Amino acid sequence: xxxxxxxxxxxxxxxxxxxxxxxxxxxxxxxxxxxxxxxxxxxxxxxxxxxxxxxxxxxxxxxxxxxxxxxxxxxxxxxxxxxxxxxxxxxxxxxxxxxxxxxxxxxxxxxxxxxxxxxxxxxxxxxxxxxxxxxxxxxxxxxxxxxxxx
Numbered sequence: 362x363x364x365x366x367x368x369x370x371x372x373x374x375x376x377x378x379x380x381x382x383x384x385x386x387x388x389x390x391x392x393x394x395x396x397x398x399x400x401x402x403x404x405x406x407x408x409x410x411x412x413x414x415x416x417x418x419x420x421x422x423x424x425x426x427x428x429x430x431x432x433x434x435x436x437x438x439x440x441x442x443x444x445x446x447x448x449x450x451x452x453x454x455x456x457x458x459x460x461x462x463x464x465x466x467x468x469x470x471x472x473x474x475x476x477x478x479x480x481x482x483x484x485x486x487x488x489x490x491x492x493x494x495x496x497x498x499x500x501x502x503x504x505x506x507x508x509x510x511x
Contacts, residue, residue, distance in 0.1 A: 366506030375400040382427040387420035399464040404498040406457040418446035435511040444499040454496040
């Protein structure tokens with residue numbers, strides 16, 4: 362049976378999962394890439410190494426995200442949401458980084474998701490092994506969800 366997720370089911374899925382596919386579009390190109398995130402009830406908090414997606418979101422802050430949970434091909438839930446990119450700096454970035462660490466560290470820490478640290482005075486971006494990383498939020502302004510159950 363195919364169906365629509367309720368608002369509560371959409372919120373539950375966004376809170377329980379940690380990987381989203383982020384779609385951004387700029388300069389006549391669309392780019393979709395997985396990101397780890399924490400959902401705060403309004404926005405996804407994300408840290409990404411500087412690169413194409415961050416540059417694209419600076420050019421066009423409107424994005425689309427997809428989050429799913431798949432038990433098997435006949436039992437799954439999926440949320441599509443549209444939102445707006447906002448890069449975070451200073452105390453806001455430090456707080457977001459702490460939330461990311463709290464949620465993700467028990468799972469695994471990778472090169473692009475280093476442990477949270479406090480930004481020093483005047484710093485705007487956290488340093489990672491591969492240079493610098495942007496900390497940002499995606500404010501979600503529209504959400505929809507579907508499911509299939511056997």
